[in-house]
Amino acid sequence: xxxxxxxxxxxxxxxxxxxxxxxxxxxxxxxxxxxxxxxxxxxxxxxxxxxxxxxxxxxxxxxxxxxxxxxxxxxxxxxxxxxxxxxxxxxxxxxxxxxxxxxxxxxx
Amino acid sequence: xxxxxxxxxxxxxxxxxxxxxxxxxxxxxxxxxxxxxxxxxxxxxxxxxxxxxxxxxxxxxxxxxxxxxxxxxxxxxxxxxxxxxxxxxxxxxxxxxxxxxxxxxxxxxxxx
Numbered sequence: 001x002x003x004x005x006x007x008x009x010x011x012x013x014x015x016x017x018x019x020x021x022x023x024x025x026x027x028x029x030x031x032x033x034x035x036x037x038x039x040x041x042x043x044x045x046x047x048x049x050x051x052x053x054x055x056x057x058x059x060x061x062x063x064x065x066x067x068x069x070x071x072x073x074x075x076x077x078x079x080x081x082x083x084x085x086x087x088x089x090x091x092x093x094x095x096x097x098x099x100x101x102x103x104x105x106x107x108x
Numbered sequence: 109x110x111x112x113x114x115x116x117x118x119x120x121x122x123x124x125x126x127x128x129x130x131x132x133x134x135x136x137x138x139x140x141x142x143x144x145x146x147x148x149x150x151x152x153x154x155x156x157x158x159x160x161x162x163x164x165x166x167x168x169x170x171x172x173x174x175x176x177x178x179x180x181x182x183x184x185x186x187x188x189x190x191x192x193x194x195x196x197x198x199x200x201x202x203x204x205x206x207x208x209x210x211x212x213x214x215x216x217x218x219x220x
Binding site: 004030031033035041042043044045048050086088090094095096097098099100101 | 158200211
């Protein structure tokens, strides 16, 4: 049973395209995280959300608590955005569940 | 600031051997976590700590032990390594429970 489902699993885009990655979860949460895993393996936190919308540069994250759904958008995508994007949910009891990630490749 | 560091970066063990992975953070964070990442699966929480001297089990704790004797360090021990413990291990820390997590670079462990 996967508490966190991401789609798509793989995504190839042309440079400049608008990208959307989706995350659905099945449990009650206190927060949702979007992470970026670089090709070298390092993991960086992009956003932590408990409601609404956050924006950082070309990245936008939204969450709908009632629908148990979040989206990560990348505007004007660039080859350096190529990475695996991971959705994670923080349960109320300090447990975390992670999606299996969306592998994004942006072609020049 | 070094952030979160992990030692070692790579290790190969034979079945039955023991080892300790060290995680250190210099951000004065209360919460620390150990995860494992396996191909085709999401990160899974092994153990976590909410402060110096405390530890708790995560989703996949069997075969691992942890200790948090100092606030800045979180140790993960494998008493008798098994091939099923071949994985990439990540440590992370956060200021409090619902806060951004900072990840270490990972330790790639192979058990033969």
